Amino acid sequence: MGRAILSGLLAPGVEVQGGIRVTNRSAAKAADLDGTAGVTAFATDDDPEANRKAVSGAAIVLVAVKPAMVPDLLDEIADALDDGAIVVSVAAGVTVSTFEKHLPASVSVIRSMPNTPAVVGRAVTGLSAGTRSSAEELALVRSLFETVGTVVEVPESQLDALSTISGSGPAYVYLLIEALTEAAVQKGFTAEQAAELVNGTFAGAAELLVRSGETPTDLRIQVTSPKGTTERALAVLQEADLPELFGRATDAALARARELAAG
Numbered sequence: 310m311g312r313a314i315l316s317g318l319l320a321p322g323v324e325v326q327g328g329i330r331v332t333n334r335s336a337a338k339a340a341d342l343d344g345t346a347g348v349t350a351f352a353t354d355d356d357p358e359a360n361r362k363a364v365s366g367a368a369i370v371l372v373a374v375k376p377a378m379v380p381d382l383l384d385e386i387a388d389a390l391d392d393g394a395i396v397v398s399v400a401a402g403v404t405v406s407t408f409e410k411h412l413p414a415s416v417s418v419i420r421s422m423p424n425t426p427a428v429v430g431r432a433v434t435g436l437s438a439g440t441r442s443s444a445e446e447l448a449l450v451r452s453l454f455e456t457v458g459t460v461v462e463v464p465e466s467q468l469d470a471l472s473t474i475s476g477s478g479p480a481y482v483y484l485l486i487e488a489l490t491e492a493a494v495q496k497g498f499t500a501e502q503a504a505e506l507v508n509g510t511f512a513g514a515a516e517l518l519v520r521s522g523e524t525p526t527d528l529r530i531q532v533t534s535p536k537g538t539t540e541r542a543l544a545v546l547q548e549a550d551l552p553e554l555f556g557r558a559t560d561a562a563l564a565r566a567r568e569l570a571a572g
């Protein structure tokens with residue numbers, strides 16, 4: 310996810326003052342990024358001080374490690390952060406309160422929940438202020454995420470729920486694509502033809518939704534000729550009670566976010 314956000318910051322027309330420092334553990338990954346215009350990459354495998362060196366002097370620090378690693382990472386960097394630095398989390402479930410507990414009072418914390426379409430500049434990112442962050446800091450971080458898509462500001466109490474919708478959402482969409490592709494192959498299309506039919510249909514349907522400004526319900530009705538073929542297919546799909554199924558799936562994701570918050 311960190312790399313996806315980095316790709317937005319490196320897009321043409323985006324100016325990042327003072328450059329970007331990136332860290333990860335593996336030296337090979339860091340070497341791959343190092344030298345990209347405006348980016349200096351360090352690996353903790355090469356230099357155990359890499360994270361501390363990277364955050365020292367930084368105005369904004371984006372924390373994009375796995376949720377379980379967050380507390381140790383914060384302890385590692387806490388006293389290397391500049392006063393007034395903004396620490397931005399993308400970690401699922403980990404609360405502002407956990408961040409604030411592990412960081413000095415002079416540091417402001419903002420929580421986010423982006424999604425992977427950031428790579429193509431089409432992320433939807435949820436953003437929540439911390440107790441120490443100002444409106445100006447929130448606006449600055451908002452502008453960072455706007456380099457990779459759109460931003461929705463919500464109270465932190467809603468961020469885990471948002472994660473179950475838009476954070477995980479791309480995975481739900483790909484699962485549907487995989488299932489329809491399998492049906493196409495079963496009907497005799499080659500894997501290549503099935504991918505062209507299904508991927509093209511999802512991309513086209515999403516584009517039509519965005520460009521027409523019509524509701525998904527109206528667009529579905531336009532496809533569903535009375536007494537036609539789609540009507541029969543939808544009757545089968547609706548036997549599964551999709552709203553109930555998605556309700557249970559997102560409840561499960563929410564429960565997991567709460568487990569991650571507990572550490």
Ligand SMILES: NC(=O)C1=CN([C@@H]2O[C@H](COP(=O)(O)OP(=O)(O)OC[C@H]3O[C@@H](n4cnc5c(N)ncnc54)[C@H](OP(=O)(O)O)[C@@H]3O)[C@@H](O)[C@H]2O)C=CC1
Pocket residue numbers: 310311332333334335336338353360373374375376378382399400401422423424425476
């Ligand atoms: N994947 C997604 O769609 C989304 C993920 N998130 C959040 O993003 C975070 C990362 O998830 P994801 O990108 O999927 O996970 P990845 O495992 O792909 O990325 C984690 C990154 O953290 C690096 N890393 C691990 N430990 C350290 C360390 N001690 N110091 C520096 N770098 C370290 C890893 O480097 P290396 O590989 O070299 O070990 C790796 O580059 C999670 O908190 C997740 O909740 C949020 C929204 C969406």
Ligand SMILES: O=C(O)[C@@H]1CCC=N1
Pocket residue numbers: 401472476477
């Ligand atoms: O699966 C996860 O935990 C992360 C958070 C949202 C999307 N991916």
